[in-house]
Every structure is written in C-alpha cells, then in structure tokens.
Amino acid sequence: MPDQTLVLSQGYQPIKVIPWQRAITLLTLGKVELIEEYDEEHIRSRYLVMKMPAVVRLINAFRRHKKPVKFSRINIYGRDKYRCQYCGDEVTLESGTYDHVVPRSKGGKTVWSNIVTCCEPCNAKKSNQTPSEAGMHLRTKPIQPKAVPIQALRISRTSVPDAWASYMYWNSSLIG
Ligand SMILES: [Zn+2]
Numbered sequence: 001m002p003d004q005t006l007v008l009s010q011g012y013q014p015i016k017v018i019p020w021q022r023a024i025t026l027l028t029l030g031k032v033e034l035i036e037e038y039d040e041e042h043i044r045s046r047y048l049v050m051k052m053p054a055v056v057r058l059i060n061a062f063r064r065h066k067k068p069v070k071f072s073r074i075n076i077y078g079r080d081k082y083r084c085q086y087c088g089d090e091v092t093l094e095s096g097t098y099d100h101v102v103p104r105s106k107g108g109k110t111v112w113s114n115i116v117t118c119c120e121p122c123n124a125k126k127s128n129q130t131p132s133e134a135g136m137h138l139r140t141k142p143i144q145p146k147a148v149p150i151q152a153l154r155i156s157r158t159s160v161p162d163a164w165a166s167y168m169y170w171n172s173s174l175i176g
Contacts, residue, residue, distance in 0.1 A: 002038050002161040008057040014167055015058075023053040032056035036163040054163035069145050071112060073098065079145045080117035086126070086136045089119050096120070101142065103128045112144035 005023035007016045018026075024043075026032040037051035069075055076098060077091075084091055085099070099118035102108030105128050116138065118126075126134045 002052070002054065002163075005053045006055045006164045006167060007032065008035065008055060008167055010058055010061055012057065012167060014164075020052050023056050026056065027053065030059065032058055035167075038161065038163055054161060055167055069147065075145070076112075076115055077117050079112075079142075080140070083117060083139070084119035084122050085116035085139050085142070086118060086122040086131075088139060091117060091119050097123050099123050099126060101138065102130055106130065113142050116142050 003020055004017050005020045006014055007018055007023070009015050020043075023032065027034060033056065034053055035057050036053075036055035038054045039051065043050050043052055074093065077093060077096070082090055082092065082096075084096065091097075097118050097120055099116050099122070100108040100110065101114050101116060104110075108114050122136065126136055131138055
C-alpha cells in the first residue's frame, strides 16, 4: 500500500519522498500544491474522507541545501551521474571505485576537485599516474556541486507507485 508522497520542485523535478502525513501538513500550510492523488487509498477521519496525496509540488522555489554538499561517495557518484569519468561506462556503488585525478603519491588531495567516479579497469590502467601520463582524459572537470545531485534520489523501480510514473521520467534511467 502506498504511504509515501513524491515531492516535486517548482520545475516538476522529483526532489524527495516524504510520508503522506507530512504531505498533508505541507498542503495545510500552503507550502505545496496537490498534483496527483492515489485513487485507491483514502484517508478517513471522523469528519472527512480524502484521497491520499501521491505527488505534490512546492509552491515556492526550492532552496536546496544551504549547507555545503557533503563530501561522500554517493554524492560523488551522483555528481558524475554514475559514470566512469574516463571511459564513460556506467558504474554502480558496488561495481565502481573512485580515482584521485592527481594521485596521492604525487600530492593529490581527497577533495571534490580531485576525486572522480571510476570503473575498476580504468582505475587499474591509470594506476599512480596523472591523466596525461596515462593518456586518459576526464570527461568533465570535477567540481564541488552546489546542490546534492538529483541522482541521490534513488528509488527502487518496484516501489514507484503508478501515480509517480510521469514525474519520475526525468531521471528514470537513474532509478533502479
Ligand atoms: Zn572506465
């Protein structure tokens, strides 16, 4: 039984999943508008019967995390769209690794601008060399993201309710 509500940004991008009770509170406070309901689920209280909110949209611009984005493996993968930054192959948190662009042995630091998502073969090939020494090229310049990458919202495909489907298409290739 679906009991969660998908929250969309003003631009209809999925940003998070919240318990439906929280969605009701946000609706009551006028912070979100109702986009989709679950047809089959009803909330019953003594005085009212209403459909459960499936998708809501923020009314005001979503101010993403004012705090700096946490430096973590999942956020690095998110920034790099789960692709090896050398060959472009898709990696998962399980199959992939990360690479120090400037190797630690050459003074490279473990920071946003020096860490990229990498597949095992590229990591082995690059070894303790800089990209130019290894004859490899970065696909994108690693930077510190201003916002938690949208890919951090990873929802198992099996748990996505039908009512969310048309909104999840934005990053559907990243779900699963
Ligand atoms: Zn690779």
